[in-house]
Amino acid sequence: MATTASPPRDLRPPTPVTAPPPPPGRRAARFRETLAAYCTLGPNLVLVTLFLLVPLVMALVLSFQYSTGLASPTWAGLANYRQLAGDPVFWRTVLNTAVFCVATVPVEMALGLGVALLFNKVMPARPLWRTLVYLPMVISGVATALIGTLMFDQNIGLLNKLLAVFGLPAAPWQTSGSTAMVSVVLITLWMRVGFNMVIYLAGLQGISPEMFEAAEVEGAGPWQRLRNITIPLLGPSTFFLLIMNVIYSFQVFDTVYVMTLGGPGHATDVMITYAYRNGFEGRQQGYAAAIGIVLYVIVMIFTALQWRFSRNRDTVG
Template identity: 60%
Template sequence: MTGTTLGAGGAVADATARPPGSRPSSRRRARMRETLVGYSFAAPNLILLGVFLLYPLGLAAVLSFTRYSGFGAPEWIGIANYAELLSDATFWRALINTTFFTALTLLGSVGLGLAIAVLLNKALPGRALFRTIVYAPMVVSGVASGLIGVLMFDENTGVIDKGLIALGLPAIPFQSNGTAAMAAVILMTIWGRTGFNMVIYLAGLQGIGAELYEAAELEGAGPWQRFRSITFPLLGPSTFFLLIMNVIYSFQVFDLVFVLTGGGPGDATTMLTTYAYTNAFTTRAQGYAAAIGMVLLVLMLAFAAVQWRLNRGRDVTE
């Protein structure tokens, strides 16, 4: 018999059989090689994240427990900075401003981006040009956007107030009235973020099959019913992504506010980021500024965790 040997007890054994345990070991070695290859490809990014993100975050976390002016050695004070935040009226005003700003810019930019995406997803003349125009603000830096905002909303030389005066209407005090100043910041942010949201929604819309709309139309569904029952639910993953990205952006907004209003008038447009900057580089309370930064980080992580938990099963098919 080819390929077999007769054992001492008369049993036939396969001559080509591998030693016990050799196959699982080879599988483990193959998995190990695949894992090492994967980590080797990811290593450059992991190193950059560690050096430029995780390490600075660790230093900031340690600094938040100290009193430090940027000169000399930090003085360890435990949770004193965090305790001081609880009684700091400016911090709470900055937190309220940041939350209010985030809510309005989120609703405005995401809602407007969705509306424009639905419109430009149809065959319209000049569609590519309109997409480019809407997306163009995204390539403008925050500082440049702030300067454009100054040209638009300056009380003395701004285009808007000059236009209102030319029409015989009263000028709007964008720089001396807190509500008007916040409105200017929100409008400039919506202008800058709508293009990004539009592009993400356009990608989601192009992944929805036309046959779904055709079937709904045959059943007598109108445009609003098709949008409510087909378009919006199937754009769930895009909406989830945009919620996370826009909230993170809004909580981290700095350059636009710093250039356009400087946090004023008073503390009307002071955000957590601008307040942390003021403490770090104006009053030189860098330990206190680090504590503000840690609170900001925790808030963003908490929001991301809640959104992830609420949406983790959205794309799971049974």
């Protein structure tokens, strides 16, 4: 029986199929969109570069120099950072900054959430109450600190007058370290609760009322609805507020400087006030820049950890 030979197989790789180029009209439209995007972002990028990146690089370079701001700086290497490591006042300011952060961030977020839940309901004069709570945030930090100074003055302050009405002794708001820190924390809470309230209110108004109605039909009580619906859906707002509040607490300056000047005896001194005094009063600008760089690294590490935690939580959820 005769057999026919099969034709030889083509072992060459297949020719890749390329998409046809877009028509000239589409390319022109895409170019115009890209150009419009760069024109829109360009001014913002220039401002960020001039007022954020350039000062950051200059501060980093200055932290490796001896500089008084009057004469030409000289190279110091790691001397400023070695001085930081052995400076007990610097470590005291780090501790004070951490204490201030722990004392303010959770409380202002909890109070902001509570006030937002209250003002999210129908109530008489609701816009007025919202405005009153947010009003301290509109006032400048220096003005708020001046109000706090008058309230906590040991001789003519409002709080000591109220303590006297109830027969209690006057509190040493300005001469005792612990009470001085308490006064700064209380004024900060008064100023920052409104900001937290506004962010949480925006998050609450983005939650569908049907979810609460369905949970109520299923028999869920107010606490269960808060724990299982409200708080989880406010996760993005909580994450944003946590980052912003921590950054603010690490960078607090005006309230501390106006109310206590960091005293008494460095009891309320934070990293920014210590850097300010070294840079502008002690003329040790290289040392002050090193403090600022350390503060920047601490804030960036915390922000990165929070961002990583938030991404992992969203992935698991």
